[in-house]
Amino acid sequence: xEDVLSVYQRPCDPDRPxxxxxxxxxxxxxxxxxxxxxxxxxxxxxxxxxxxxxxxxLFTFFEPLANHRVVLTRDRRTKIDWAGCVREVLDTxxxxxxxxxxxxxxxxxxxLSSLYEAFGPAEARRLAERLESTTPRSMEVG
Numbered sequence: 001x002e003d004v005l006s007v008y009q010r011p012c013d014p015d016r017p018x019x020x021x022x023x024x025x026x027x028x029x030x031x032x033x034x035x036x037x038x039x040x041x042x043x044x045x046x047x048x049x050x051x052x053x054x055x056x057x058l059f060t061f062f063e064p065l066a067n068h069r070v071v072l073t074r075d076r077r078t079k080i081d082w083a084g085c086v087r088e089v090l091d092t093x094x095x096x097x098x099x100x101x102x103x104x105x106x107x108x109x110x111x112l113s114s115l116y117e118a119f120g121p122a123e124a125r126r127l128a129e130r131l132e133s134t135t136p137r138s139m140e141v142g
Contacts, residue, residue: 007103012065015098016132019089022060022105023077028053059085061093068093079111083118083127090130101132 007018030053031046038044057077061070070093074081086102094100112133115124 004103007101008064010065010101014066014096016101017063017068017094017097018065018101018103019094020062020064020103021082021086022062023082024058024060025055025077026058027055057081061085061089079114080118083114086115086131087119087123087127090127097130099130099132104133 010016010018029050032049032051033047035047036045057074059072059074059077059082061072063069070089072085072088074085090100112124112128112131115127118124119127
């Protein structure tokens with residue numbers, strides 16, 4: 001745990017941003033009746049009835065020192081989905097960074113092996129070399 005806490009002590013560095021990934025599933029709900037608009041003296045009202053409209057998985061990447069957050073949606077939460085989100089975050093949001101420090105939990109999808117399952121060896125290696133991975137089990141991978 002001390003290893004993870006020491007990462008949070010690092011100063012903000014745009015060349016080595018500290019990014020914390022997370023995931024959550026959410027149920028999508030659809031109104032059965034549209035909310036009524038607010039009127040003078042009456043607040044907007046929502047009916048408690050709803051129709052289930054599927055689920056979505058949210059992959060979040062939060063950089064606390066820069067107060068920056070990226071949220072990506074996927075239908076599922078697999079290693080392949082996680083690896084695709086990591087590639088998008090690295091190539092789109094942190095393309096200028098030398099390395100991105102990922103502070104990850106021990107979830108089975110959170111590992112460099114996911115990159116090799118999702119992509120060919122050259123692409124997986126390219127992404128892995130841009131990462132410094134921090135978990136409670138291991139400090140630096142990549």
